Amino acid sequence: MSRRPLIAHVLYRLDTGGMEQMLVRLINGTCHHYRHAVICLQGYGDFRDRIEPEDVRCLALDKRPGKDWRCYLRLWRVLRSVKPDIVHTYNFGALDTAPVARLAGVRRVVHAERGRDAADPNGENRKYRLLRRGLLPFIDRYLAVSADLRNWLTANVGIPAERVTCIPNGIDVAAFADASSDPAERVLLRDFAPPGSLLIGTVGRLDAVKDQTGLISAFGCLCEALPDQRTRLRLVVVGEGTQRPALESHIAHLGLSGQVRLLGNRSDIPALLAEFDVFALSSIAEGMPGVLLEAMASGLPVVATQVGGVGEVVVDGVTGTLVPASQPRAFSMALAEYIMHSSLRRQHGRAGRDTALAQFSLQTMLDAYTALYDSLLVSDSDREDMAAEGIGKRGED
Secondary structure: OOOOOEEEEEEEEEOOOHHHHHHHHHHHHHOOOOEEEEEEEEEEOHHHHHOOOOOOEEEEOOOOOOOOHHHHHHHHHHHHHHOOOEEEEEHHHHHOOHHHHHHOOOOEEEEEEOOOOOOOOOOOOHHHHHHHHHOHHHOOEEEEOOHHHHHHHHHHHOOOHHHEEEOOOOEOHHHOOOOOOOOOOOOOOOOOOOOOOEEEEEEOOOOHHHOHHHHHHHHHHHHHHOOOOHHHEEEEEEEOOOOHHHHHHHHHHOOOOOOEEEEEOOOOHHHHHOOOOEEEEOOOOOOOOHHHHHHHHOOOOEEEEOOOOHHHOOOEOOOEEEEOOOOHHHHHHHHHHHHHOHHHHHHHHHHHHHHHHHHOEHHHHHHHHHHHHHHHHHHHHHHHHHHHHHHHHHHHO
C-alpha cells in the first residue's frame, strides 16, 4: 500500500487503566507503520494526552448506559467517514460494535479480550459467552493477552483455535529504575514514608475487580500480625475510580488513616515504583496486568492473587508470591515474609527484573501486533490483486 493503513481502535472509554496504557504504547510505537484513530463509545479523559502522534484522531460518541442505538448510528457514520483498514475493538464493552464495523464497509475486525470485570470474573456468564461466539462471523481474529484467556476463548466460548492469537503485554523495561539493590532515599513519598519505613504499594483503577478493599484489609491484618513493625508499615494505592468513597470509609473503619494513602491518578509511575519496597496486586480477575511487568521491571518483589494470567507473569517463589483471591489473611502472610526478610525482597526483585527484560519487552509486543495487522492487510491486498487479474483476463476474452 502506498499510504499507511489506518487502524481504528474502538473501546468504551479512554482513561486511566492497564488496557488503555497498552493501547497508548501500541499507537506511539507503531505510528511510523500505521495511522491510528481512537473511537471512545463513552468518552475520554486526560489520558488521551499521552498519545504522541499529532495525526491521531480521538473521537467520543457519548454513549448512554444500556443499548444506545443512536450511538451505533454515530459509530457507523464515523467509520464510513474515516474508512479504516482495520477496526480493533477492546473487551466486552465494545464487542457488539463489530457488526456495525462490517455494515460500515470495514473489511477486517480484530477483537481483544484483555480481562474480565467484577460482574463476571471467571467468564462463566452463559449469555456473554453466547454473544462472543455469536459474533464470530463479524470478527476475523480474537486477540488474547494471556494463555489463560486464549484457552478460555477456545475451550469455554467455542472460538476456533486458528481464529485466536495470543500477544502478551510488553513494556519498555529501560524506563524503570532497578530498586532491587539498596533503594534510594524516597523523594516523592518521603513525608508519608520516612526513612526506616517499609512501603507497600499498588497501582490500578479503583474498581471492584481490583479489590483494593481486600488489600487494605490484608494490610490491617499485617499490622496486627507484626505489632513490633506496625509503626514502620505504610500502604499507598495509586489510581482513581468509583470505589474511592468506599475505600476511604474502609480505611477509616480499620483505623489506618495514618498508614494508608490514596494517591489518585499519577503520571510519575516509574518514579513512584522506585520508592516501593513491595508491590501488591489484589484483583479478583485479570488478563495480563501490565502494571505487574512495570513492578518487576522496577526490581520489586510481588504479592499477587493467582487469577487469570497473573501466574504467567509472576513465578511463585521466584519473582514473587501468589495467593488465592479474596483471602486477606493469606495475602497478609505473604506480605509479612517480605517485610521480615530484606534479602528475600532483593532476591525476588532481581529475578523479576531479569524476567521482565527477557520475556516482556515492548518491542516484542509491537512486533507481534505489526505481524497480526500486516497478515490481515496482506490477505485483503491479495484478494484485490486476484480480483484485478480476473477482471483483466475477462476483458481480454
